Amino acid sequence: MPEPESTAVTVVVVAGGDPPTPEEIARLPADPVVVAADAGLDHALAAGLTPAVAVGDMDSVSPEALAVAEQSGTRIERHPADKDQTDLELALELATRLADQIIVIGAAGGRLDHLIGNLTVLSSPQWSGVNIEAWLGNALAVVAHSHRVLDVEPGATVSLFAVGGPARVTTTGLAWPLTDELLDPLTSRGVSNRATNPSPELSVSEGVVLAVIP
Template identity: 40%
Template structure:
């Protein structure tokens, strides 16, 4: 894979699947389209810096658009060991991005949805701050190298899901605080917490978490 160094701190990745929200992209962002993610970027009038993947799901019109615009294309065989999103994340990591925002993949095959969520917790991305925007909120991997700090309207629903055993889980700003807690795989102990005050923080000393921040607030 060609190493790309856009010298831009944030990389925005458009992946396949549905996209029901309006993406927010600035001129300072490096934009990668993972296969049919190019369709999403194109439909929102967003210029793409790199198209990557096996290109088995991008529309013919979008592929021709990319070629006409001179967008660099890295095409991989369909028989590969990584998803198109993972290929895009590798580019972002090699380019020394510090922040990655993912759009798309909101619905579709359940194996794809689970794979996207779990892939974001890979140790390979431990130096990246990753946010996956979905139609019902956002998802954030939290590893021991990087705490999650965020602002949200009081009443916003936050869920903390361990990916395997997670120890030293500590929160601030949430109604039901965790203090050096241990969460085991399969537990629902961290589900449906509520923002009480901001900023909120979530840290883990060992292990990995998936944190969802909803767009819906607690029903009064």
């Protein structure tokens, strides 16, 4: 008898930046497991999503959203305001215990330091066992710890950034390929590459790469 096929679990993390667009909500998997990070709870409920868990210091979420979430059975995990981690990092810690893949929405907009912090947190090596991508308005950010296939069409711009240190990268399906080459985080060499084939691929043997598709 053949073994049953395993089903990958996708968790949607809703952050507290700009509200996700109707187009983003329509692209989500059916009946996703949802984790809300602080004010992401307001965004999730406004989009018709019911979070399984809301996590954070709850300094930005509305009292009305908290009340609705508690009535609907959402688990609320409160943390002190004086903490070392952002609400998004707390949400990712929780989500990685549940997921094979994580989609982050609502992480763009607002303060520039929050956006930079969100992108660096997404790229942390501690999430290396999970595929993570973030939908950032008109841009897609994909974290590659090992092998990733990018869901883009030929002609799409693809920028590659080494995060946290040099990364050794091999690419296929890009106009200017890298072949087991070291991408330094303090250069712009990986900026504005271009997909030549559907679904170009990245293989990262050392370090972490953030692929940004604007």
